[in-house]
Amino acid sequence: DAGITQSPRHKVTETGTPVTLRCHQTENHRYMYWYRQDPGHGLRLIHYSYGVKDTDKGEVSDGYSVSRSKTEDFLLTLESATSSQTSVYFCAIRTTGGGYGYTFGSGTRLTVV
Amino acid sequence: AQKITQTQPGMFVQEKEAVTLDCTYDTSDQSYGLFWYKQPSSGEMIFLIYQGSYDEQNATEGRYSLNFQKARKSANLVISASQLGDSAMYFCAMRELNYGGSQGNLIFGKGTKLSVKP
Numbered sequence: 001d002a003g004i005t006q007s008p009r010h011k012v013t014e015t016g017t018p019v020t021l022r023c024h025q026t027e028n029h030r031y032m033y034w035y036r037q038d039p040g041h042g043l044r045l046i047h048y049s050y051g052v053k054d055t056d057k058g059e060v061s062d063g064y065s066v067s068r069s070k071t072e073d074f075l076l077t078l079e080s081a082t083s084s085q086t087s088v089y090f091c092a093i094r095t096t097g098g099g100y101g102y103t104f105g106s107g108t109r110l111t112v113v
Numbered sequence: 114a115q116k117i118t119q120t121q122p123g124m125f126v127q128e129k130e131a132v133t134l135d136c137t138y139d140t141s142d143q144s145y146g147l148f149w150y151k152q153p154s155s156g157e158m159i160f161l162i163y164q165g166s167y168d169e170q171n172a173t174e175g176r177y178s179l180n181f182q183k184a185r186k187s188a189n190l191v192i193s194a195s196q197l198g199d200s201a202m203y204f205c206a207m208r209e210l211n212y213g214g215s216q217g218n219l220i221f222g223k224g225t226k227l228s229v230k231p
Binding site (some may be wrong): 035101102103104 | 163
């Protein structure tokens with residue numbers, strides 16, 4: 001199975017502070033994604049990457065930026081956290097195999113107070 | 114634009130009975146894939162089953178089957194012989210399989226919370 005880890009698992013931060021979430025994969029999968037999950041909304045795509053330094057916006061990208069300087073790491077940054085960004089954040093990678101499979105990280109629960 | 118609709122926010126089923134979770138989708142693409150994921154209370158996303166738009170047979174994985182009706186654009190998940198451990202959120206998702214601007218991103222529905230009663 002593809003190894004994918006997210007850090008931190010939980011974070012509480014204050015409004016206006018910058019926050020960076022990390023997604024790390026142990027294999028060289030090209031595609032990586034950041035989603036946020038909120039009650040009543042399912043998972044919504046924030047940003048995605050299709051290679052080193054190649055990223056693009058998803059459905060709910062406002063207030064977020066990403067970087068991918070190495071294949072294995074995909075960083076999500078909230079430049080100035082707001083209460084509306086309180087959410088559970090999932091990283092995912094697209095793996096090969098049947099069904100163009102995806103593997104999800106365990107999620108990061110972020111609370112902005 | 115792609116869209117996934119799950120109209121059942123919550124459902125109850127008796128243990129050992131079968132249950133169908135509804136999913137309809139909208140896409141203008143001819144080539145796409147449909148997914149179902151399970152999210153238990155622990156929070157992880159667990160892949161259950163996949164159906165390609167050109168697959169003629171409905172997908173099955175153990176107690177899970179996907180009732181794919183292409184003309185109606187529906188991809189319902191059927192769980193046979195429900196177990197208490199099936200209590201979870203279930204998400205339907207779609208990915209367009211062309212390699213255009215969306216880069217084949219997964220689009221999710223809002224989910225259905227299934228509760229299995231003993």
